[in-house]
Amino acid sequence: MELLAGLIEHLAKTPLLPVAITLLAFQGGVWLYQRLKRPPWLPPIVAGSLLLVPVIYLLPINYQQYYQGARWISFLLGPATVALAIPLFLQFHHIRAALIPITVTLLVGAPLAAGLSLAIAWSLGADTTVLLSLAPKSVTAPIAVSLTEQLGGLVGLAVGIVALTGVLGSLLTPLFWRWIKGDDDRVLGFVMGLNGHGIATAQAFEISAKAGAFSSLAMGLTGALTALLLPLCFSLIS
Amino acid sequence: MIKAMTQILLFWLLGETLHYLTGIPISGNVLGMLLLFLWLMIRQHLDDQLERTSHTLISLLSLLLLPGGVGLFFLGERMQGQWLPLLLAVVIGTAVSILICLWLMRRLMPAEKH
Numbered sequence: 001m002e003l004l005a006g007l008i009e010h011l012a013k014t015p016l017l018p019v020a021i022t023l024l025a026f027q028g029g030v031w032l033y034q035r036l037k038r039p040p041w042l043p044p045i046v047a048g049s050l051l052l053v054p055v056i057y058l059l060p061i062n063y064q065q066y067y068q069g070a071r072w073i074s075f076l077l078g079p080a081t082v083a084l085a086i087p088l089f090l091q092f093h094h095i096r097a098a099l100i101p102i103t104v105t106l107l108v109g110a111p112l113a114a115g116l117s118l119a120i121a122w123s124l125g126a127d128t129t130v131l132l133s134l135a136p137k138s139v140t141a142p143i144a145v146s147l148t149e150q151l152g153g154l155v156g157l158a159v160g161i162v163a164l165t166g167v168l169g170s171l172l173t174p175l176f177w178r179w180i181k182g183d184d185d186r187v188l189g190f191v192m193g194l195n196g197h198g199i200a201t202a203q204a205f206e207i208s209a210k211a212g213a214f215s216s217l218a219m220g221l222t223g224a225l226t227a228l229l230l231p232l233c234f235s236l237i238s
Numbered sequence: 239m240i241k242a243m244t245q246i247l248l249f250w251l252l253g254e255t256l257h258y259l260t261g262i263p264i265s266g267n268v269l270g271m272l273l274l275f276l277w278l279m280i281r282q283h284l285d286d287q288l289e290r291t292s293h294t295l296i297s298l299l300s301l302l303l304l305p306g307g308v309g310l311f312f313l314g315e316r317m318q319g320q321w322l323p324l325l326l327a328v329v330i331g332t333a334v335s336i337l338i339c340l341w342l343m344r345r346l347m348p349a350e351k352h
Contacts, residue, residue: 045300053311063312070305081267083292085274101346109339117331124323146265156309168332191339231263
């Protein structure tokens with residue numbers, strides 16, 4: 001027993017244990033997601049988190065120690081964010097097909113997606129850290145992480161909010177779309193990507209390739225626009 | 239793979255440098271993304287290796303976010319009394335935003351040419 005405790009303590013000092021349990025939990029999350037026939041309410045990141053949290057609680061390390069070791073994984077968020085330029089470039093030609101609807105919806109929708117939630121949270125008395133973690137909610141998660149770190153929010157909270165927004169975007173948009181009897185996959189896809197970033201984009205590709213392409217475009221544009229405007233807005237306010 | 243990864247890291251480095259030197263309130267990796275996008279738009283060419291590598295990186299996003307994301311469950315007392323306003327804000331705000339965007343874009347979108 002003493003030997004086992006010693007072993008875990010030894011392993012926890014290196015990045016090995018944090019990295020290994022993260023990969024294992026992620027594999028488990030993907031397996032669960034596939035097994036349940038890919039439900040929109042349980043994307044792999046949510047399923048993976050639910051598996052990882054009890055493991056961290058059981059090990060004799062706290063979250064900070066875990067996060068230190070797992071930085072080997074999160075470091076790659078940097079290049080992954082830069083890589084988002086590629087899908088944006090590949091989908092950019094769709095803009096020409098509908099320049100005005102896309103530009104207007106983007107300029108109205110991106111501030112609306114953040115602003116409405118911020119206004120509700122603020123009026124219900126949420127504190128500043130929560131508001132700062134809420135602001136990038138409709139932005140693809142790697143950009144949201146940079147934004148929230150920069151503004152002074154909580155990374156874990158921001159990622160959780162972004163994931164929830166993505167799930168809502170994938171569930172509600174097709175529902176509302178049927179309700180108002182829409183039939184243009186370009187509009188459906190674009191609104192999914194604008195509000196629900198990568199999680200909704202994955203679902204948009206399940207609807208049709210066209211919905212997926214427009215969702216991917218909207219995700220890239222919303223991410224870029226919010227990343228440009230949000231820090232400027234906050235530096236003006238404070 | 240290595241060539242494309244080097245290219246991506248160089249754009250990130252360029253972004254960080256620009257962020258540090260000019261004090262633009264946009265993080266280095268986001269600036270790197272915008273610079274790479276501009277570079278691709280100017281060249282109008284994307285080589286296979288860069289496309290494949292970026293595809294791999296993006297497909298790994300859920301995994302890369304996991305260490306930060308589980309932080310949600312370790313926030314402790316900092317979040318006392320904050321969960322309900324937060325949840326209401328996210329659910330209502332997102333739903334209304336989706337409805338307005340759908341309505342607006344449907345009105346503006348011209349019929350598709352076949």
